[in-house]
Amino acid sequence: MEQQSKDPLHGKRLDAILEELVEYYKGFEELGKQINIKCFTDNPSISSSLKFLRKTPWARTKVESLYLYVLRQKKKAERNNKE
Numbered sequence: 001m002e003q004q005s006k007d008p009l010h011g012k013r014l015d016a017i018l019e020e021l022v023e024y025y026k027g028f029e030e031l032g033k034q035i036n037i038k039c040f041t042d043n044p045s046i047s048s049s050l051k052f053l054r055k056t057p058w059a060r061t062k063v064e065s066l067y068l069y070v071l072r073q074k075k076k077a078e079r080n081n082k083e
Contacts, residue, residue: 008071009064015050017067022046024070035062
């Protein structure tokens, strides 16, 4: 029997994380307000942001942290809708 990771980032690709954040915040403008990184605020695109995030560990950590926060918010909203 295989042990399944409890880490929500396990197996999640950076491009999928970034696309989900852009969708959740309805564009780079709002995402740039959450994380003030030039790749989100100055002529942003998925590909240019991915290049920067792959080379910059501190920025990637911020994006992953925000993604975990968004997952918690979605779960919380889901629970509230069921009640």
